[in-house]
Amino acid sequence: MKRLAAVLTLLIALAGPSLAAADDPPVRASLPEIEGEVMCPVCGTLLGLSHSPAAERQRVFIRRLIAQGKDKEEIKDALVAEYGGQVLALPENRGIDVWAYAVPVIGFGLGLIGVAWAIVAWRRRRPDRNDRPPTEGPSGEDAERLDRDMARFDL
Amino acid sequence: MVAVAALLGFLVWGLVKKGESGLAAGDPVPAMTLPTLPEGGEGSLADYRGEWVLMNVWASWCAPCREESPALDRFEKNNRDRITVLGIDTKDLSGDALDFLREFKVDYPQLRDASGDYADGELETTGVPESFLIDPEGKLVAHYPGPFKDEAAIDRFAAPALEDTGPGEAK
Numbered sequence: 001m002k003r004l005a006a007v008l009t010l011l012i013a014l015a016g017p018s019l020a021a022a023d024d025p026p027v028r029a030s031l032p033e034i035e036g037e038v039m040c041p042v043c044g045t046l047l048g049l050s051h052s053p054a055a056e057r058q059r060v061f062i063r064r065l066i067a068q069g070k071d072k073e074e075i076k077d078a079l080v081a082e083y084g085g086q087v088l089a090l091p092e093n094r095g096i097d098v099w100a101y102a103v104p105v106i107g108f109g110l111g112l113i114g115v116a117w118a119i120v121a122w123r124r125r126r127p128d129r130n131d132r133p134p135t136e137g138p139s140g141e142d143a144e145r146l147d148r149d150m151a152r153f154d155l
Numbered sequence: 156m157v158a159v160a161a162l163l164g165f166l167v168w169g170l171v172k173k174g175e176s177g178l179a180a181g182d183p184v185p186a187m188t189l190p191t192l193p194e195g196g197e198g199s200l201a202d203y204r205g206e207w208v209l210m211n212v213w214a215s216w217c218a219p220c221r222e223e224s225p226a227l228d229r230f231e232k233n234n235r236d237r238i239t240v241l242g243i244d245t246k247d248l249s250g251d252a253l254d255f256l257r258e259f260k261v262d263y264p265q266l267r268d269a270s271g272d273y274a275d276g277e278l279e280t281t282g283v284p285e286s287f288l289i290d291p292e293g294k295l296v297a298h299y300p301g302p303f304k305d306e307a308a309i310d311r312f313a314a315p316a317l318e319d320t321g322p323g324e325a326k
Binding site for chain 1: 214215216217218246247248249250251269270271272
C-alpha cells in the first residue's frame with residue numbers, strides 16, 4: 001500500500017509541471033533563440049553565426065513573423081515551409097527523424113547488453129579454484145633430495 | 156597509426172572529390188520535379204526535352220544575380236523562339252523571389268528549389284548565379300559559373316543553340 005502511494009505521489013509530481021505548462025500561454029519568440037535552432041541554408045552554419053545576405057533575409061522573415069505574434073514553433077514551421085526540413089538545426093522528434101534520437105539510445109542499450117553478456121560468458125569460462133586437481137608433491141629423485149635437505153636443516 | 160593514416164586518406168579523398176566539377180559537357184543534365192514560381196504547379200527540366208534550354212540558377216539575395224538579370228531578360232525576349240530560358244530559384248524566400256521577378260519584369264518560366272537539393276545535390280553548383288546550356292536531348296553543352304557581364308556574353312554562351320536553330324527558326 002505504501003509502495004502504491006509512493007508511486008502515485010511520484011506520478012503526480014511528474015505530471016504537475018507538464019499540466020501547468022499546458023495552461024501557460026505560448027512563450028513569445030525571440031530572434032536570438034530561433035537563430036540558435038535554425039540553419040542558414042546557404043552557409044551550412046547556425047543562423048546566429050552567419051552574416052551572409054541570405055541569412056540577413058532569413059532574419060527579416062523571422063522578425064516579421066515575431067511582429068505578427070507567431071510563437072517559436074509556428075516560425076520554425078514557416079521556415080521549414082520556405083526552405084525544407086534541413087533548415088532545422090536539430091531533427092524534429094516526429095516521423096522518421098525520431099530515429100536520430102532513438103538510434104543512440106538503442107545503440108547504448110545494445111552495448112550494455114553486450115557488455116553484460118561478455119562478463120557472464122567470461123565468468124563461466126574462468127575455471128573454479130576448487131575444481132583444480134590437487135598439486136602433486138615431488139616424486140622419485142626430487143623427493144629423496146628434499147628429504148635429505150630437510151634432514152640436514154633439522155626441520 | 157593506422158587510424159591516423161585512414162583519417163588523412165579520408166581527408167585527401169574529400170578534397171579531391173570537392174575539386175571535381177559536377178557535370179561535364181555531354182553529360183545528361185539531371186531533372187527534378189519542382190514547384191513552379193509563382194506557386195500553383197510543378198515543372199521539371201524534362202518538360203523542355205526537344206528544345207534548347209538555358210537554365211539559370213539564381214536567388215533574390217544574390218547581388219550578381221540582380222546585376223545579370225536585365226541582360227538575361229533581354230536575351231530571353233530577343234530569342235524566345237529559339238531557346239527557352241528556365242530560372243531555378245534556390246535557397247530563397249518565396250516572397251523575396253516573387254518581388255525579384257516583379258522588379259525585373261521576368262516572365263520566363265521559373266522553378267523553386269527551396270532546399271537547394273536540386274542545385275547543390277544534382278547540378279552540383281558551387282554558388283549563384285550559374286547557367287547551363289542544355290541541348291534538345293537534355294545533355295549539357297556548356298556551363299557558366301558566375302554572372303553574365305552583358306547580353307553579348309550570353310549570346311556567346313548560347314551560340315551553339317542560336318547557330319543550331321538559326322535566326323527566326325522555331326526552337
